[in-house]
Amino acid sequence: MLNDRSSLLALLETRRSAKPREMVGPAPTPDELERMLAIAARSPDHGNMAPWRFVTIADDQRDALARLLHRTLAEEDPSATPAHYEKAEQFAHYSGALVVLVSAPVEDHKIPVWEQQLSCGAAGMNLLLAAHALGYVAGWVTGWQAYSKRVRAALCHPGERIAGFIFIGHPGTEIFERPRPLLERVWRAWSPPQELLKP
C-alpha cells in the first residue's frame, strides 16, 4: 500500500508498460477494476466535461470481439491473410481485463477539442498508474483496430473514437526498462527574446 511520499515516487519512477500479447492473468477483480477506473476518472479536465469513456469488455465477450475483428478484416481489408485473422483472434483473447479508452469530445464547445483529447490521454495515463499501484501491469495499444470504422461503430457512440485498448494483468515475461529520452532532449529553459528582457 502506498502510504508515504517515497513509495509514491517509487511508483512513478518504476511504472512500465507490458506488452498485452505477453500478459497473463489473473485480471483485476471487479472491485479493483472499479477502483482503477475511479482513479482514471480523476484526471485533469478543463471545463469538467469528462470527455472520455471507459468501455470494458468482459471475458465472456471476447469471442464476440474476435468475431467483430474477423468480420471487420473481411469487410475493410481484402488483402488480409490468415496470419492477420490469427493475430486478430489472439488480440481479442489477450489475458487480463480489457478497457477500451474512448475519446468523447464535444465539438464546437468553448473548450477546444484538442484540450478534451489531452484530458483523455491523461485519463489513460492515470489508468496505467492505478493498475501499477494495485500490483498489476497494463499495456495500451492501438493498431488497426483503433482506427477501423466498423470497430469504432461497435464500441463507440457517434462522435467518439477509440484512444486505445488497455489490457491490465500480469507480465508473462520479465519486462525490461526501455530507453527513456535524455532530459536535455526534451527539456529546455526558455530564452526570452531581447525585447522582452527590457521593461
Ligand SMILES: Cc1cc2nc3c(=O)[nH]c(=O)nc-3n(C[C@H](O)[C@H](O)[C@H](O)COP(=O)(O)O)c2cc1C
Ligand atoms: C496512444 C498510444 C498508442 C499505443 N499503441 C501501441 C501499439 O499499437 N502497439 C504497441 O506495441 N504499443 C503501443 N503503445 C505503447 C508504447 O509503444 C510503449 O509500449 C509504451 O509507451 C511503453 O512505455 P512505458 O513503459 O513508459 O509505458 C501505445 C502507447 C500510446 C500512448
